[in-house]
Amino acid sequence: MAEPVVSMQNVTYAYERKNVLEHIDFELPKGAFMGLVGPNGGGKTTLIKLILGLIEPDRGEVELLGKPLGKFKEWDKIGFVSQKANSFNRGFPATVYEVVSMGLTAKVGYLKFFKKKHKEKILRAINQVGMLDYAHTNIGNLSGGQQQRVFIARSLVNDPELLILDEPTVGVDVENVRRFYDLLHQLNEEQGITLLLVTHDTGTMTEHATDIVCLNRTLHFHGKPEEYSSLTERDLSKFYGHPVHLVTHEH
Numbered sequence: 484m485a486e487p488v489v490s491m492q493n494v495t496y497a498y499e500r501k502n503v504l505e506h507i508d509f510e511l512p513k514g515a516f517m518g519l520v521g522p523n524g525g526g527k528t529t530l531i532k533l534i535l536g537l538i539e540p541d542r543g544e545v546e547l548l549g550k551p552l553g554k555f556k557e558w559d560k561i562g563f564v565s566q567k568a569n570s571f572n573r574g575f576p577a578t579v580y581e582v583v584s585m586g587l588t589a590k591v592g593y594l595k596f597f598k599k600k601h602k603e604k605i606l607r608a609i610n611q612v613g614m615l616d617y618a619h620t621n622i623g624n625l626s627g628g629q630q631q632r633v634f635i636a637r638s639l640v641n642d643p644e645l646l647i648l649d650e651p652t653v654g655v656d657v658e659n660v661r662r663f664y665d666l667l668h669q670l671n672e673e674q675g676i677t678l679l680l681v682t683h684d685t686g687t688m689t690e691h692a693t694d695i696v697c698l699n700r701t702l703h704f705h706g707k708p709e710e711y712s713s714l715t716e717r718d719l720s721k722f723y724g725h726p727v728h729l730v731t732h733e734h
């Protein structure tokens with residue numbers, strides 16, 4: 484089996500001596516489309532912060548692309564698109580092209596040193612998310628769903644191996660949510676990008692993900708969407724720490 488993109492062994496993390504993650508053993512297999520679910524305050528953001536190297540575990544080991552956190556340097560291989568991308572300041576005076584080019588500035592240094600190959604990369608990333616017609620449109624004039632795709636393009640310019648998305652469809656309308664998941668499948672299946680998606684929308688997630696992880700201080704579940712869907716209200720109430728009532732949607 485290919486080496487995991489992220490692996491955690493017995494990870495514990497506390498804010499002000501209060502453990503928010505305990506004994507986490509976790510593997511994100513290369514090529515997976517993983518949905519990370521769990522109740523508010525369950526530790527999802529903290530787990531993401533560990534993967535992004537923003538915090539270090541109090542105990543246990545984190546490995547990224549086969550390297551211990553302390554030795555890992557290929558940060559541009561890990562892309563992150565936050566929920567905040569949806570509420571991007573509409574008045575910010577930058578075009579789609581400029582926003583996507585920001586993904587490369589860390590590597591290239593300064594915009595004026597962009598070469599032809601960089602410009603091609605930027606346009607390719609914009610094309611990948613279906614926004615080429617809008618390359619020179621101001622980001623503030625786009626819908627939430629379109630802005631979201633632009634922020635994904637900004638991560639794609641670095642050819643990431645892992646893309647982490649935090650509540651990406653909050654505030655996005657149904658049609659754009661569908662297009663968004665189409666894009667994720669294309670990135671995952673055609674380009675082999677491993678995806679980790681944090682969401683409260685477990686219904687949609689079980690339709691799309693290859694793996695589901697449920698976190699509430701400890702890992703309560705790690706399995707296939709079919710297994711997650713077959714859990715009972717009792718199982719879910721145990722994971723979430725409060726009563727959960729399943730609602731069946733008619734399609």
Ligand SMILES: Nc1ncnc2c1ncn2[C@@H]1O[C@H](COP(=O)(O)OP(=O)(O)OP(=O)(O)O)[C@@H](O)[C@H]1O
Binds near residue numbers: 498522524529
């Ligand atoms: N910087 C911080 N200092 C102190 N406590 C924090 C800090 N960040 C988070 N916490 C606490 O840690 C716990 C886990 O928070 P975290 O944000 O990781 O959960 P989450 O699953 O992402 O929640 P949500 O679904 O609401 O975004 C919560 O109880 C939260 O209040």
